[in-house]
Amino acid sequence: MKPELQDIRSQFPILNRExxxxxxxxxDNGATTQKPIGVIDAESQYYKELNSNVHRGVHFLSTQSxxxxxxxxxxxxxxxNARSENEIIFTKGTTESINLVAQSFTSLLQKGDNIIVSRMxxxxxxxxxxxxxxGRGxxxxxxxxxxxxxxxxxxxxxxxxxxTKLIGIAHISNVLGTINPIKEIVAMAHSNNIPVLVDGAQSVAHLKIDVEDLDCDFFAFSAHKMYGSMGVGVLYGKEKWLEKMPPYQxxxxMIKNVSFDGTTFNELPFKFEAGTPNVAGTIALSEAIRFMQAIGIENIGKCEHELTNYALAKLTDMGNINLFGPIQNRSSVISFLLQNIHPYDAGTLLDKMGIALRTGTHCAEPLMKFFGINGTMRISFAAYNSIEEIDYFLESLHKVKQIFE
Amino acid sequence: MTNIKERSDEIAANFSVFDDWLDKYNYIIEIGKSLPVFEDAKKSPSNLISGCQSQVWITAEYRDGQIFFAGDSDALITKGIASILIQVLSGASPNEIINCDMSFIDRIGLREHLSPTRANGLNGMIKQMKLYAIAFKSKHETII
Structure with missing residues (x-):
């Protein structure tokens, strides 16, 4: 059973602040979600009680850590739902996960090969x-x-x-909220023996992720966009690829033996985890997972879907507004423009009204170019958002329109 | 003719009557509207201040030891901020601009716009205006 919204909200201390x-x-949940108390406590508990370096000590704390x-x-x-723990590489975020594949995987390729990514x-x-x-032609x-x-x-x-040697595609667009048909893309790619990397940064907090079902070859995501800590990310990779790929750093x-005559590398997943990781943040990620599972990911998705439909309908009713992205089968990211009002102006005034949203190009300039715009305003929801908050936002947006009219 | 200090004091005094943020922003938007028309031809990439969410263009002219700035932005708040800077700095000598104290921005209550994360270009505008002053100084005032 889904917990009451109030029980979810009460787990987020920051939501009480002014x-x-x-x-x-x-x-601004598409940028990062807020953190429940369980995650915050897990980080601080680690440093209070467990702090010690991992994988290298015989002493008690190191073992516990x-x-x-x-x-x-x-x-x-x-x-x-990965097949093995060897397929889970800890990184510092989606960006590093993708860089890892981009550097390591492409070292297996030949000059003249090609990689496909999408406009969005x-x-x-x-x-x-x-x-x-x-670098590699x-x-x-x-x-x-x-x-x-x-x-x-x-x-x-x-x-x-x-x-074509790899297709890289976002599961969900961080601007449009489009949910890409990953299984279809993977089927098309695999029929040509091409692996697929899925950027899951915007989907992992909103959809149930089953990498076996998606059958993608790589799946990258960040803890901080799913109620976890910043500086922790995951790269899922099929073992057959990770085995073939050389170390990234x-x-x-990440080593087995080191000598100046030659170094042998550690097994998976450690081969790709050079240096001391963000242990506290990684442990806190399991708390974030626990938080999401306690509510139920499907429940989170359902509530966000209702919020999104409500906001989309009300924004459309408002008039003089351009909405970007599909109407149906979309995630809880809404990008829009008020006609004749610069998103920066509107965002600045909305901030004064206590509303945190995103304005600008959302790190997606090729997509902005496609629509012939310099930026949008973007609202994006999480498990703790409510219809009342959307109502207050719409009221504030109305005030902003009046100021600039 | 007033100097930078007097002009910035005057603007800070104008702002001090507003205790409501909305009035303050309305005033910033109004100040922006007072900027002279900035021809489209001047809205070129070379006059664009980089690193802003909104587009801001600034140009400068040197006449008889004084620098005169002009500018525009596609966002009204940014345009207002540009207008404030232009009002304060235009008419000053290169040396005055290079050495000017920008603390009046703090007094106006626009400090938050100085934060690098705001990306509204206030920092970029000040930097560009000071660069113009340095360039004009070396071109017109350096004794060879």
Whole structure:
């Protein structure tokens, strides 16, 4: 059974604070979600009671620390239904997860091979590939979108050829809220023996993720967008790829033996985890998973869906507004523009009214270019948001319109 | 002719009558509207201040030891802020601009706009205006 909204909200201390003398309305969840007390406590408990480096000490604390860290890996593995813990690499976020693949995977490729990413990607799923392509003489191809913000699958099919070596695609667009048909894309790619990397930054807190069902080859996400700590991310990779791929960074933990005649590397997943990880944050990630599972991910998704439909309908009613992205089958990210009002102006005044939202290009400049705009305003919801908050936001938006009229 | 200090004191005094943030922002927007028309031809990439969410253009002219600025923005609040800077700094000598104290921004209550995360270009505008002053100083006032 889904807990009451109040029971969810009461777990988030920050929601009690005021901003600019107004009650905080936090609608910037696409950038990062707030943290429940369980996550906050797990971080501080770690430093109070367990702090010690992992995987290398025989002493009590190090052993306890390592057990807790590896238990977190187990929770992530179960959370996304990976086959083995070896497929769970801890990173510092989605960006690093994608950079890891972009650097390491492309070292297996030949000059003239190509990689495909889509027009709606966050810069984190574009720039790492540009860097890798430039360094290795690869071509970066763009999967285009339709004017209603959906991936153009026909065009995607037309740019795949026998030199295509990977497709990188967002599960959910951070601007449009589009939910991409990953299983269809994976089926198309796999029929051509092409692996698929899914940028799950915007989906992991909203949809049940089952990597076995999606059958994607890589899945990247950040803890901080799913109620966890900043500086912790995950790269899921199929073992067959991770085994083939060379290490991404060198250092401690990722080696088996080191000598100046040659170094041998550790087994998976440690081969890709050089240096001391964010142990406290990683342990806190299992608390974030527990928080989401206690409510039920499907329940979270359902509530957010209701909030999204409500907000979309009310915004449409308001008039003189441009909404971006699909109308149906979309996530709880809403990008819009008030006609003749710069998003920066509106965002500045809404901030004064206690509302945290995002304005700007949302790290998706190629997508802005597609729509011929310099930016949008974006609201994005999480498990703790309410209809009342949306009502207050709409009222505030109305005031903003009056100020600029 | 007033100097930078007097002009910035005057603006800070104008702002001090507002205790409501909304009135203050309405006033900033009004100040923006007082800017002279900025021709589209001047809205070129070379006049654009980088690092802002809104587009801001600033140009400068040197006449008889004084620098005169002009500018515009596609966002009204940013335009108002640009207008305040232009009012305060225009007419000053390069040296005055290079050495000017921008603490009046604090007194107006616009300090939050100085934070690098705001990306509204206030920092970028000040930096660009000071760069103009340095450039004009070296071009017109350096004794060779």
């Amino acid at each position: 901003v600019n003398g107004k009650k905080l309305i936090y609608f 390592t057990i807790a860290f590896e238990n977190a890996r187990k929770s992530v593995q179960q959370f996304i 990607e966050h810069h984190s799923n574009i720039v790492p590939w540009q860097l890798a392509c430039k 690869l071509e970066l191809r763009v999967a285009e979108i339709t004017s209603d913000g959906l991936l153009d699958l026909q065009q995607l099919a037309s740019i795949i050829d026998d030199r 060198g250092g401690g933990e």
